[in-house]
Amino acid sequence: MKHLTLVSLAAALVLAGCTSMAPNYEQPALPVAGDWPEGSAYAESDGAAASTLRVADIAWHEFILDENLRTIVSMALENNRDLRVAALNIDRARAQYRIQRADSFPSIGISGSGTSQRLPADLNASGEAGITRQYNAGIGVSAYELDLFGRVRSLNEDALQRYLATEESRKTVQISLVAEVANAYLTLGSDQERLQLAERTLESQRNSYALTRRSHELGVASMLELRQAQTLVESARVDVARFTSQIAQDKNALVLLVGGPLSDALLPQSQKDDRVTLTQLDAGVPSEVLLRRPDVVEAERLLQAANANIGAARAAFFPRISLTASAGTSSSALSGLFEGGSGTWSFMPQLYLPIFEGGRNRANLEVSQVDRDIAQARYEKAIQSAFREVADSLAQRGTLDEQLDAQNALVEASADRQSLSDARYRQGVDSYLNVLDAERSLYAAQQDLISLRLVKNSNQVTLYKALGGGWNESSEPIAER
Template sequence: MKTHAKALLVPDSVPVSSARRGRAATPLRSLVVALAAATLGACSMIPVFERPAAPVPATFPQATPTAAPVVAPLADTIAWRDYFADQRLREVIALALENNRDLRVAALNIERARAQYGIQQADLFPSIAVSGGQSAQRVPGDLSMTGDSNVSRQYSANLGFASYELDFFGRVRSLEEQALQNYLATEEARRSAQISLVAEVANAWLRLAADRERLALAHNTRQTRQASFDLVRRSLELGAVSALDVHQAETLLQSARADAARFETVVAQDRNVLAQLVGGGVPDTLLPDGLEQAVATVAELPAGVPSEVLTRRPDIVQAERALLAANASIGAARAAFFPRITLTASAGTASSTLDGLFDGGSGAWSFVPQLRLPIFEAGRLQASLDLAEIQRDINVAQYEKAIQSAFREVADALAERATVAERIDARRKQVAATQNSFKLSDARYRGGVDSYLSLLDAQRSLYAAELELIGVRLIEATNRVELYKALGGGWQ
């Protein structure tokens, strides 16, 4: 049996004369007391909830094993202001949390669910209202006992409630529990939306940093190739090189020009994405200068986090709330098989004249209990129960899928993290090797040992290696953000 104790307003008086007040108020007061007792004794038919077991391993793959357990804060306990060190990035995220429209919709959904819960919760109590009215009726002479037409009037003033359901079997309380869980689920949805927004803003900011660095590299490469092209062209005029060398140098120059123009577009698009996420323009003072500084602003989480932390993610909690709501709907469907008792009661005064409405002896009351017992519903009630149980099973599957998806997100981030350091080291060594190769090719070309084509290949290789290094450094930075997001960080 599930009981809830809540206050009920018991009227101490009704508008009747002092001689009749006690007798008129007694039935309504006694009835409200009985309603309170019935509410306290109402039973619940909601099935006992058991959280489904997480259908994932106990530990993450690619998590670095440690000889002793490392005591480190969980990601969802680290506020985003503490995780991102760069003050510019923190200010950009703060602007997004304040102005982003998707997050604003998520917050308004919470308010809507709270209002819906308040409406459902109000059904636990009778709606007490004061009413007053007048009725007039004219009876023609041929229908009157006296043979004369007459007009009869009646005035009344009452205090009472109508169609209040005694929740003996917990139907109304089950619906209230369902509305409560839906309301709590929207709160978790807003937290989940904030996590996604924080990660999207951080990744967009980091991509802008990387593309700005690519743009600077493209401009520097263009200037270098322009100088090289001018030198080869002067050498052609002196007869030191062939026209083929000039055309090859111009090919690299135009390629660098195209790359510079392309990265100009990419940087502008990155700023547009960031502005959309923030919900307005982002000042230039809050934009990153380059990726090298931006990577240092993102903290690194410890590996080896057990998979139980996934149940703390807001989207997982939201799925669990939806499962609880579906569980409560089963209780309401079960209670529909049992009798429903509704009460309508009022107490007040009635008189044939307005000035006699509050005279002695004008007290009046009414009490109308109703019982509805389903006998034949053509399978409707059983179908409703089956539907509620099937919906519960669907929510169980969705809950388990949400855990599996979250586990995969963390596992993917850890898998990338396991190799990203080696990739960065390899790319840095590749850049160093191609730089040495370029220097040697340039020296051999100037010494007349190699053709200009070998020098051009060395230039292309160096440029491509530098771009690859920027790309893998961006992967390292965004991987830290993705792991922070996958572990449920960013909602605080």
């Protein structure tokens, strides 16, 4: 037993002093510009924007202002199956890390055995047939590897970084889920507005059609004018049916995201401009924003894992020492198993030195190095993609106010044109074809205005997601601290 204690102590000291053969990790330089793009498409920053919180420091329940949407997002975070799978992946990766980490410690077990054997007379030294019995009990260490060259440590680091990457993946899924729910909510509100506009237009056109038909019966309006008025009615009917179907699909999409049924009281009847989410978002500095996005952090974790795996591949070229030891008692009678003088022990160190592997170790090292290069390329691509997402959102935000001003002016001008065309027609100055064209133009301009308002509202959500909203440095998993 004393020998086993000394061996275990020596193994622990050797393990504590070993170092990894993995190359020193250095964070790659940002493969994007140090500032966001500038130009006519981008809004100039002002003092108000600079004074706002960085998006990564704004929690989703602070970003979302609408109480109904907050309730829906909370339900989605609790019930959404994609997010549930992401959370279960974390549990799975954590268990895998613990399995790998167990290789850093010796496996100690207690064993007991008993054997009985009958030997015939011609095989027994005494010349007589007999039965022999042997009982053993002991405690031992089985094939414990002394990690002299850091192979086990490198594998542990690889498993740890992959586990931490799954946590970042869950954050990405959650941010995406919040954005998808918010966009689905806004889309439903937008389609509700479109349906309401189509219903108002249908009612107005039916009244106009009734007047035209009466005029036709009196011989004032021609059959052409009657049919022209009917085209507006049927067109509005088509839109009412189409938007009714679209609203049902919007509700189905929202229910899927939430992962359960939704009360009609929670559903929007309009977009509620500037009252659903925060409108002032500070883009910050690219190097600070992009490196904090969960998907970028996940890519870097996987890069660190690939870097650690190189250490394990390098260590495979060097000797591997494992220890197997046991101590206990042995006796021919069960009653004498723990009597004095029955103690036994064994110590079996094993050394394995690779001499010829047919190029396997070198190929494994090349694979690990290529995997590291692939992981670095994916990390850089993640940063570049994130930069583009933010830049696109900023470019869209920079021109949306101008587009909305122009669209509002277009709606007003189209409404005046429709009113004037109708008056000229009733005075017999103009044909009904001009009235028809003016009413179609007004209806199209109003529908485009609803769509443009949806683009602006969704832009806030997209920018919040692109900037990695809702996560900060204090939210790292416990295993990393």
